[in-house]
Amino acid sequence: MKLPKGFRYAGVSAGIKPHRKDVALVTSLVPAAGAGCFTVNKAKAAPCLDAEKRLPMADLRAVVVNSGNANALTGNAGLEAVQAVHAATAEALSILPANVVSASTGVIGVRLPHDKITAALPTLVASLREVPEDAADAIMTTDTRRKIAHRTVTLDGREVRLLAIAKGSGMIAPQLATMIVIVTTDCAIAPPLLQDALGSAMASTFNSLTVDDDMSTNDAVFALANGEAGNKRITTQNKDFVAFAATLKDLCAELTRAIAADGEGATKRLETEVTGAPSEVVAKDIALAISGSYLVKSALFGADPNWGRILATVGARAGSQGYAVNPYRARVIIHGVLVYDGGPVNHDKTVLRARMREPEVKVEVNLAEKGPGDWTAWGCDLSYDYVKINADYTSLVVETETGGVKKDDRLSNYCPAC
Amino acid sequence: MKLPKGFRYAGVSAGIKPHRKDVALVTSLVPAAGAGCFTVNKAKAAPCLDAEKRLPMADLRAVVVNSGNANALTGNAGLEAVQAVHAATAEALSILPANVVSASTGVIGVRLPHDKITAALPTLVASLREVPEDAADAIMTTDTRRKIAHRTVTLDGREVRLLAIAKGSGMIAPQLATMIVIVTTDCAIAPPLLQDALGSAMASTFNSLTVDDDMSTNDAVFALANGEAGNKRITTQNKDFVAFAATLKDLCAELTRAIAADGEGATKRLETEVTGAPSEVVAKDIALAISGSYLVKSALFGADPNWGRILATVGARAGSQGYAVNPYRARVIIHGVLVYDGGPVNHDKTVLRARMREPEVKVEVNLAEKGPGDWTAWGCDLSYDYVKINADYTSLVVETETGGVKKDDRLSNYCPAC
Numbered sequence: 001m002k003l004p005k006g007f008r009y010a011g012v013s014a015g016i017k018p019h020r021k022d023v024a025l026v027t028s029l030v031p032a033a034g035a036g037c038f039t040v041n042k043a044k045a046a047p048c049l050d051a052e053k054r055l056p057m058a059d060l061r062a063v064v065v066n067s068g069n070a071n072a073l074t075g076n077a078g079l080e081a082v083q084a085v086h087a088a089t090a091e092a093l094s095i096l097p098a099n100v101v102s103a104s105t106g107v108i109g110v111r112l113p114h115d116k117i118t119a120a121l122p123t124l125v126a127s128l129r130e131v132p133e134d135a136a137d138a139i140m141t142t143d144t145r146r147k148i149a150h151r152t153v154t155l156d157g158r159e160v161r162l163l164a165i166a167k168g169s170g171m172i173a174p175q176l177a178t179m180i181v182i183v184t185t186d187c188a189i190a191p192p193l194l195q196d197a198l199g200s201a202m203a204s205t206f207n208s209l210t211v212d213d214d215m216s217t218n219d220a221v222f223a224l225a226n227g228e229a230g231n232k233r234i235t236t237q238n239k240d241f242v243a244f245a246a247t248l249k250d251l252c253a254e255l256t257r258a259i260a261a262d263g264e265g266a267t268k269r270l271e272t273e274v275t276g277a278p279s280e281v282v283a284k285d286i287a288l289a290i291s292g293s294y295l296v297k298s299a300l301f302g303a304d305p306n307w308g309r310i311l312a313t314v315g316a317r318a319g320s321q322g323y324a325v326n327p328y329r330a331r332v333i334i335h336g337v338l339v340y341d342g343g344p345v346n347h348d349k350t351v352l353r354a355r356m357r358e359p360e361v362k363v364e365v366n367l368a369e370k371g372p373g374d375w376t377a378w379g380c381d382l383s384y385d386y387v388k389i390n391a392d393y394t395s396l397v398v399e400t401e402t403g404g405v406k407k408d409d410r411l412s413n414y415c416p417a418c
Numbered sequence: 419m420k421l422p423k424g425f426r427y428a429g430v431s432a433g434i435k436p437h438r439k440d441v442a443l444v445t446s447l448v449p450a451a452g453a454g455c456f457t458v459n460k461a462k463a464a465p466c467l468d469a470e471k472r473l474p475m476a477d478l479r480a481v482v483v484n485s486g487n488a489n490a491l492t493g494n495a496g497l498e499a500v501q502a503v504h505a506a507t508a509e510a511l512s513i514l515p516a517n518v519v520s521a522s523t524g525v526i527g528v529r530l531p532h533d534k535i536t537a538a539l540p541t542l543v544a545s546l547r548e549v550p551e552d553a554a555d556a557i558m559t560t561d562t563r564r565k566i567a568h569r570t571v572t573l574d575g576r577e578v579r580l581l582a583i584a585k586g587s588g589m590i591a592p593q594l595a596t597m598i599v600i601v602t603t604d605c606a607i608a609p610p611l612l613q614d615a616l617g618s619a620m621a622s623t624f625n626s627l628t629v630d631d632d633m634s635t636n637d638a639v640f641a642l643a644n645g646e647a648g649n650k651r652i653t654t655q656n657k658d659f660v661a662f663a664a665t666l667k668d669l670c671a672e673l674t675r676a677i678a679a680d681g682e683g684a685t686k687r688l689e690t691e692v693t694g695a696p697s698e699v700v701a702k703d704i705a706l707a708i709s710g711s712y713l714v715k716s717a718l719f720g721a722d723p724n725w726g727r728i729l730a731t732v733g734a735r736a737g738s739q740g741y742a743v744n745p746y747r748a749r750v751i752i753h754g755v756l757v758y759d760g761g762p763v764n765h766d767k768t769v770l771r772a773r774m775r776e777p778e779v780k781v782e783v784n785l786a787e788k789g790p791g792d793w794t795a796w797g798c799d800l801s802y803d804y805v806k807i808n809a810d811y812t813s814l815v816v817e818t819e820t821g822g823v824k825k826d827d828r829l830s831n832y833c834p835a836c
Binding site: 212 | 527633722725737805
């Protein structure tokens with residue numbers, strides 16, 4: 001893993017969640033271009049409301065993230081908590097509050113215990129390292145796996161490095177389908193161009209991902225570019241910009257797949273490719289509808305080759321949205337097995353069932369409309385564990401707060417409420 | 419139960435499903451006005467494609483319904499099977515094929531074994547009775563309870579009776595959110611007026627219901643009105659029409675609630691009332707989004723008072739659809755307990771949790787927009803059993819066909835695949 005120059009990362013326990021890292025800090029040693037993309041949810045969390053107004057910016061130095069509490073639907077108290085966290089972070093790093101943005105993830109509607117975060121800041125700053133693992137761990141909620149991705153790209157003869165940490169497991173739907181991602185890069189690029197590159201990476205990555213069709217109040221993707229690679233600063237959409245943007249998108253695509261595979265309760269990942277639609281918009285809508293269908297997801301969990309549900313979903317979107325799509329004419333391939341081609345196709349159900357037990361299942365739907373609309377969406381299956389995790393969520397907090405019972409590993413991962 | 423005059427009902431086993439009634443017949447002794455509403459799914463099943471073209475009509479005599487096979491995505495063979503069933507039904511009843519419509523429900527994409535139905539028709543006709551229970555049983559799929567509702571209304575001094583049988587449990591979403599409903603009434607009413615009354619009953623009933631947001635290929639609601647009550651025939655939208663239409667809507671509302679309570683895997687019913695929205699369209703969209711949310715439904719299953727998910731869903735729709743709605747200003751009441759009113763409200767979580775364990779939970783969301791938009795939607799919780807039922811669906815067919823293992827009652831209810 002080649003680390004972008006000039007960044008430090010830390011993650012510690014501030015006591016928002018018991019016995020787990022719950023506050024992360026990512027900082028650039030020099031002022032960095034800062035960009036961000038945020039959920040379009042109108043019940044947007046306080047830190048998102050704050051950061052959205054202030055990005056892009058030229059002098060971002062720090063992103064501080066807590067898990068265990070979303071600071072969403074918390075009103076003015078929530079916005080004041082954000083200011084308090086920024087002030088304390090600035091003081092601990094000897095920078096200005098204007099150089100700091102933040103994010104939160106966890107239970108909605110509970111006041112952020114910001115005093116715990118401010119109290120932990122000296123420790124957090126003292127823990128800053130060149131490696132991102134602790135920070136990646138501290139932003140996890142129901143994630144079962146740490147998510148880090150990295151890339152390099154040569155621009156202007158210089159090696160430019162990109163690294164991202166991510167969390168995301170449930171309440172995942174466009175837009176923005178992630179929970180929190182922080183991209184650090186030593187690329188030299190003007191803030192508006194960084195924002196462009198980040199924004200254009202979203203459509204085919206985090207906005208083509210659904211775990212449960214539930215849009216978060218806290219989705220946020222940040223990018224910090226500090227110029228330490230020494231490449232010629234990107235200020236227009238030149239070929240360096242194109243190369244950088246493509247690398248950034250590729251990085252986001254890897255994290256999209258990682259989040260899909262680690263969706264709450266997921267036992268397998270679903271890739272849905274729709275081709276031959278009248279437009280990309282239609283292809284994307286249908287691909288996401290298939291990925292989000294309760295019935296498709298349940299069938300995937302049970303490796304049940306119930307392909308009728310896939311075409312029923314195509315027909316449902318076509319009918320309700322008025323798309324010029326005829327599901328009867330489609331071709332459907334489930335993980336390499338042709339099951340429908342303008343009519344049911346005889347296939348070996350034992351083979352198909354076995355293929356559907358693989359950890360990644362690809363569904364291909366060609367709509368045979370000879371249109372230019374192709375799109376790929378990402379998702380996962382719907383298992384008992386998804387229900388378990390989300391049926392017990394708040395209850396678990398209360399039980400944990402009062403010294404409650406031991407839960408299985410998956411459940412213990414999100415105490416209390418993140 | 420006051421039965422509409424001049425109708426007969428039957429339900430027998432034709433061998434599409436082993437050991438269960440799987441073909442139902444509803445017939446009027448005299449030609450009846452016939453009306454129908456159908457799914458907008460473009461992967462519409464063959465019997466729906468046929469009936470939709472032919473209704474409303476003045477001389478409907480029989481509706482024949484099979485469970486165990488949806489006859490959807492079956493191409494020309496599917497349409498030919500419909501004709502064969504209609505011809506055999508007409509012959510057995512000494513009427514014309516033009517007097518018959520049909521419906522199917524069950525697994526998608528498998529050829530309808532129409533010879534089993536035609537072979538069973540003599541027995542089916544011989545079984546016709548004045549009572550609807552056998553017919554109601556024969557259309558069930560994953561339903562755990564028979565669904566029959568009835569009403570009377572006095573029109574022009576005559577008692578007019580309405581009765582409906584319904585099935586519906588999974589793959590339930592607008593529009594049309596039911597599976598199959600047959601309304602019989604002895605009202606004298608012109609076919610276009612019957613169609614109007616039926617169509618206008620849909621919006622607040624079957625189109626305000628979701629179990630899993632998955633739109634069926636086979637949703638169909640039929641109405642037969644044979645005039646045997648002797649009321650003055652309704653030919654305009656007069657006060658008799660208004661009274662009849664209101665009674666019909668009330669009947670459909672009862673079945674809507676019955677289907678919601680018996681949703682696949684449901685342990686409780688959810689009623690979501692949205693008020694104060696800018697318009698009815700917005701209120702309905704938000705009410706259905708809350709009812710269909712994986713996270714809200716999971717929390718309901720676990721009696722987890724996670725009200726943040728309700729407002730997150732409001733914000734998600736407002737943000738993605740551009741509604742003039744501010745979730746921060748809303749008021750949320752969960753089964754009588756105020757949890758949010760422009761900000762979190764302290765409440766007794768033990769009380770709320772206990773209330774959420776009741777078999778019916780009502781969520782009220784006032785959007786405080788002073789708008790005229792009010793709407794109520796119906797749904798249910800998301801349980802392990804929903805996943806189990808839908809993960810095993812096709813597999814179960816195969817196992818049953820090969821003499822497979824004993825399943826629990828819920829699962830045995832849908833062998834093979836209905």
